[in-house]
Amino acid sequence: MLQALSLKHQFESSKHAQLIGWFNKNFIHTGIVEIKFSKIITRAYNMRTKGDYATVFVPEKEEILMMYEEMEDFIQRVMTILEKS
Numbered sequence: 001m002l003q004a005l006s007l008k009h010q011f012e013s014s015k016h017a018q019l020i021g022w023f024n025k026n027f028i029h030t031g032i033v034e035i036k037f038s039k040i041i042t043r044a045y046n047m048r049t050k051g052d053y054a055t056v057f058v059p060e061k062e063e064i065l066m067m068y069e070e071m072e073d074f075i076q077r078v079m080t081i082l083e084k085s
Helices: 002-008 016-028 035-053 061-084
Strands: none
Touching: 002 016, 002 061, 016 035, 035 061
């Protein structure tokens, strides 16, 4: 969803951290999007990084379910922004 949003605003990056930084600068710090969404994206990125690089990483089922719900909320928020622009 972040990539769709960034492309809509003529920003491209192959780096996840750079994309998150762009989102924070242009949507969180400007007050367009609530800060909770920055925390959601950062937590998801950190979990992905652990999954990619940790020797053994098994997230708890409850954590996965919570993140799933947060991502549904995030997707809806980005869809609203995309529909407005």
